[in-house]
Amino acid sequence: MALRPADPLSRGKCEVIVAADNAGGLTVNLDDKSLFLDAMEDVKPLKNCADSQWIKPQKEHIVAKPDLLQLDNFLTTDFLEIVPLGTQLEYKREGLQNGVLDKLRQGKYSQQASLNLLRQPVERCRQLLFAYIMQAKQDGLRNLLIVHGKGREDKSHPNVVRSFLARWLVEFDEVQAFCVAMPHHGGSGACYVALKKSEQAKLETWEKHAKRSR
Numbered sequence: 001m002a003l004r005p006a007d008p009l010s011r012g013k014c015e016v017i018v019a020a021d022n023a024g025g026l027t028v029n030l031d032d033k034s035l036f037l038d039a040m041e042d043v044k045p046l047k048n049c050a051d052s053q054w055i056k057p058q059k060e061h062i063v064a065k066p067d068l069l070q071l072d073n074f075l076t077t078d079f080l081e082i083v084p085l086g087t088q089l090e091y092k093r094e095g096l097q098n099g100v101l102d103k104l105r106q107g108k109y110s111q112q113a114s115l116n117l118l119r120q121p122v123e124r125c126r127q128l129l130f131a132y133i134m135q136a137k138q139d140g141l142r143n144l145l146i147v148h149g150k151g152r153e154d155k156s157h158p159n160v161v162r163s164f165l166a167r168w169l170v171e172f173d174e175v176q177a178f179c180v181a182m183p184h185h186g187g188s189g190a191c192y193v194a195l196k197k198s199e200q201a202k203l204e205t206w207e208k209h210a211k212r213s214r
Contacts, residue, residue: 073130075168077123082154083163089191090179091170100177104192107182109143111192112136117161118149125161129168133195137174142195145181150189158189169193 083089092101103109115132117125129146136144148165149158169175174195181190 073127075126075130075171077126080160080163080167082159083166084154085151085159088180088188089162089166091166091175092177093175096176100194101179104177104194105179107185107192109192109194111145111185112141112143114145114147116147117165118147119157120161122161122164125164126168129165133172133174136195137198140198142197144193144195145185145190146193147186147190150187165191 090101090105092098113132113136115128117128120128125148132144132146136142146165148161151157151159151162153159169178176194176196178191178193180188181192185192
């Protein structure tokens with residue numbers, strides 16, 4: 001589905017597709033449905049959350065509230081430079097060890113939450129991504145999966161969303177790295193995202209080391 005470059009945010013209304021539940025009545029093509037089912041294979045859905053899915057935590061997490069979308073969303077809406085289909089998404093923040101990116105590429109980090117952006121308008125993707133990362137930060141999550149879909153042309157809608165993701169993700173201070181997902185998580189139609197360790201998590205790690213050294 002092509003998007004006009006002059007106005008990348010003017011998409012028609014689409015219903016969100018969640019974990020193969022086509023409750024909104026939208027017909028899903030087989031490629032999108034297969035991609036999403038593959039990506040969701042080992043992710044458990046969170047009840048009462050239509051857009052993102054959290055793996056069942058050890059302690060209760062607070063589901064993102066609707067007003068979270070109304071915060072000052074700093075993600076850019078400027079003119080987009082399309083990322084060619086042949087260029088893989090990959091980013092590592094300066095100072096991050098290469099080994100972290102290597103493990104991320106290999107899918108060695110357990111995915112704690114997943115966001116489905118299939119067939120969503122660009123502006124809706126922008127809002128969902130902002131709320132998703134903010135909620136993950138609040139919950140102390142570090143390893144995420146985002147399903148954006150696969151396009152057959154550079155200007156196809158899935159590739160436009162993918163190109164915006166490449167720009168948006170680096171605008172979050174919390175994002176350390178991201179890369180293409182493994183085939184069983186969606187391959188080139190999805191990406192892994194690694195977030196910084198929260199201050200609370202750093203404190204807990206320090207306390208553990210302090211106890212061991214006593």
